[in-house]
Amino acid sequence: MKLEDITKKNIFKVPDEYFDDLPMRIQSRIDEEKTAVHPGFDRGLIWKIAAPALAAILMIFFFINRPESDQVQSPEELLSQVSTEDVIAYLEMTDITTDDIIEEIDFSDINMEFDEGVILDLQLDEEEIDVLLDDYGIDNETL
Numbered sequence: 001m002k003l004e005d006i007t008k009k010n011i012f013k014v015p016d017e018y019f020d021d022l023p024m025r026i027q028s029r030i031d032e033e034k035t036a037v038h039p040g041f042d043r044g045l046i047w048k049i050a051a052p053a054l055a056a057i058l059m060i061f062f063f064i065n066r067p068e069s070d071q072v073q074s075p076e077e078l079l080s081q082v083s084t085e086d087v088i089a090y091l092e093m094t095d096i097t098t099d100d101i102i103e104e105i106d107f108s109d110i111n112m113e114f115d116e117g118v119i120l121d122l123q124l125d126e127e128e129i130d131v132l133l134d135d136y137g138i139d140n141e142t143l
Contacts, residue, residue: 079087091101124132133139
């Protein structure tokens with residue numbers, strides 16, 4: 001069977017003058033939609049009112065709760081506001097070593113007198129000492 005052997009028959013039927021009236025029907029439907037009144041709120045109007053109101057509330061909140069610019073804090077005061085756990089967590093996440101920290105400390109202002117009685121009063125058994133050494137990564141060679 002060849003393609004030429006198949007009978008060509010139009011199976012679709014279009015009503016008379018369908019395409020002549022089509023543009024007028026489309027235009028009339030568009031005009032109906034434009035003139036139709038939609039009940040309810042106009043969302044565009046709501047956003048036009050809500051956006052500036054929200055911006056004004058945020059600005060008022062920012063200016064009321066802003067920190068005083070005259071109050072300058074020293075690095076020590078800022079660091080004192082951070083918890084010890086947060087400092088330790090930060091140092092563990094970075095590549096800073098204990099030697100790097102010690103190099104930055106100015107020992108001239110620090111009182112280096114130790115009370116040996118306080119150090120000797122520690123009552124730790126071997127197991128607790130081993131746990132502490134493991135926590136700080138200290139091995140027998142370092143000691």
